[in-house]
Amino acid sequence: MTEIEKLQAQIDELEMKQAFQEQTIDDLNQALTAQQFLIEKMQVQLKFMVGKVKGMQTSNLADESEETPPPHY
Template sequence: MTEIEQLRVQVDELEMKQAFQEQTIEELNEALTAQQFLIERMQVQMKFLVEKQKSSQTSNLADESEETPPPHY
């Protein structure tokens, strides 16, 4: 195999590797974008749940200052 043929084989191999890397990068980018969307959605849901939990923890008892005194017997 001549030197030119060897160089051509090396160039072909590099071109195949580059194409594979481009495809891999695109797939990783798509996965990252999907994960970011999921994280943002989960943050919104978590905020909603925290607010719902806070609002459900309000006591049904009135403050002592708001309590009417008990009847005396």
Template structure:
């Protein structure tokens, strides 16, 4: 092979190595972002369960304080 061909092939190899390194860095950053999002989603799900529980408790408590929803007294 001529020196020009060897040099061209070496340049292509260098370019591919650079692209692979960039892709590995990008994949690592995406993995980190995905991990953080999963943790945030899990935290938000826990918070949502808490809020739903509070709302259900408020609904149950409001049924007793609303006179129209209370059973009539025994003399009726």
């Protein structure tokens, strides 16, 4: 193998690695975008749930002041 052939083989290998890196970066970018969308959606849902919980009526249990004392008193 001549020196030029060796250099060409190295260049070809570097070009192939660079192409794979570009594809990997694109894949990671798409995954990150999807995750960001999901996080934003979950934040909206969480805010909705917090609002629902804050707006809920108190439970059917009476307040401690309204409770009759236990029988052993």
